[in-house]
Amino acid sequence: MIEVKNLTKRYGNTLALDNISFTIETGKIYGLLGPNGAGKSTTMNIITGCLAATSGEVLINGYSIFDEPVEAKKYIGYLPEQPPLYTDMTPAEYLYFVAEAKGVRADEIPRAVEEVMEETGITDVADRLIKNLSKGYRQRVGIAQAMLGSPEVIILDEPTVGLDPQQIIEIRELIKSLGRDRTVILSSHILPEVSAICDDIIIISHGKIVANGPMREISSSLKSETIMDITVKATKDEVTSVLSSISGITRFEITETSTDASGVSTTSAKVHYPTDIDLRETVTFAFSDIRRAVISMTVEESSLEDIFLQLTSDKAAAFDDTANSDNGDNDNVSQENIFGSNDVSESSGSSFATSNADDELEDTDDADDESIYSYNPEDYLATQDKLADYVDADEDSLDDDDNNDNNDRNGKSVNASDNTNDDNAHGKETK
Numbered sequence: 001m002i003e004v005k006n007l008t009k010r011y012g013n014t015l016a017l018d019n020i021s022f023t024i025e026t027g028k029i030y031g032l033l034g035p036n037g038a039g040k041s042t043t044m045n046i047i048t049g050c051l052a053a054t055s056g057e058v059l060i061n062g063y064s065i066f067d068e069p070v071e072a073k074k075y076i077g078y079l080p081e082q083p084p085l086y087t088d089m090t091p092a093e094y095l096y097f098v099a100e101a102k103g104v105r106a107d108e109i110p111r112a113v114e115e116v117m118e119e120t121g122i123t124d125v126a127d128r129l130i131k132n133l134s135k136g137y138r139q140r141v142g143i144a145q146a147m148l149g150s151p152e153v154i155i156l157d158e159p160t161v162g163l164d165p166q167q168i169i170e171i172r173e174l175i176k177s178l179g180r181d182r183t184v185i186l187s188s189h190i191l192p193e194v195s196a197i198c199d200d201i202i203i204i205s206h207g208k209i210v211a212n213g214p215m216r217e218i219s220s221s222l223k224s225e226t227i228m229d230i231t232v233k234a235t236k237d238e239v240t241s242v243l244s245s246i247s248g249i250t251r252f253e254i255t256e257t258s259t260d261a262s263g264v265s266t267t268s269a270k271v272h273y274p275t276d277i278d279l280r281e282t283v284t285f286a287f288s289d290i291r292r293a294v295i296s297m298t299v300e301e302s303s304l305e306d307i308f309l310q311l312t313s314d315k316a317a318a319f320d321d322t323a324n325s326d327n328g329d330n331d332n333v334s335q336e337n338i339f340g341s342n343d344v345s346e347s348s349g350s351s352f353a354t355s356n357a358d359d360e361l362e363d364t365d366d367a368d369d370e371s372i373y374s375y376n377p378e379d380y381l382a383t384q385d386k387l388a389d390y391v392d393a394d395e396d397s398l399d400d401d402d403n404n405d406n407n408d409r410n411g412k413s414v415n416a417s418d419n420t421n422d423d424n425a426h427g428k429e430t431k
């Protein structure tokens, strides 16, 4: 169990973490979700003892990471945002090196290395140079090093950033399997990613926690509203009176009212009610009962991302610590990023869920790192836009059309990539 209490971190004038507290229970997969610059890496670096805090406390199974780092660190494996790989080593050499550094007993190292290679699926590439591996495989090596020493908790900072869609699916599967007998904390700036993998979610924005709890609860509480926009030929008082009389409406606000030269009033209102009821007819009939015409009505369900945007921007508005004003300009961009519309250069977080995630999948090779971005950016962005629709859909609930779509795109990404690896085994991930 990890207890984070009143953690604050300042970098000079920048308040990166503002008195955050949360608890990580054993055995679940946690998602630390937040826009770029929210404070995710700072949090993870502090929890893992890589960075000092300005104030606050972190206890790992009761050991303070600041006062008893050696004890505390035994329970944690960490894959930082920039994986600490020695690319001129092979995975086997590198993992031996890490195992020694972590103090794994010499006679246990061969078995320990073999086990983590097995679990992360890198046994086949154990003797290739890390620099010749695809980014997806390199990330597996990074995860393997975090697992050495059998820590109870694995902490992964944005583990899918920079991976192509197929690699993302595979790394997610790997993370889920790690979570079966360990605690996993992963950070992400992509909501669909967290909702696809995590049991619990901690949402961080501007160094503050804005939501924290089981994924299911948070998404159901956030999704629970329908918002109806109506305009009625009626006065503000008439609209208020009619809406007040309708049961089921949670709240409403008058958004606009005017009276024209001939004395006819028009009033608009925003009406909120739970998604499990439909009040369109009730509202229409209620106004026709007093002979008032509803001249427009639109209904939309607030989605997880709408509410999330609201959640983070509310807090952002309330957060006027001038020390953090350097974050301000990026707010909108960052929040968009959460929903997957990040730019191609990061190529991350997509919910390219296909039904055959377990089947053989090709992986693009990126002997040169940039080649993984060589699939058509426009296609990629179009897909990113669609991701918003998948926010609450888990991988299995995507319909066939969408799957076909993604498969096409996957196909393209593979064809378009600069595949220089001779061993590009048919239908298998390129290593």
Ligand code: ADP
Binding pocket: 011, 012, 014, 015, 016, 034, 035, 036, 037, 038, 039, 040, 041, 042, 043, 327
């Ligand atoms: P995230 O990982 O969520 O993108 P970070 O924890 O990296 O966010 O950063 C949180 C805030 O702290 C940002 O405003 C960032 O600019 C700032 N920050 C991070 N690292 C440093 C540093 N070494 N020096 C100064 N400011 C930093």
Ligand code: MG
Binding pocket: 040, 041, 042, 081, 157, 158
């Ligand atoms: Mg980060």
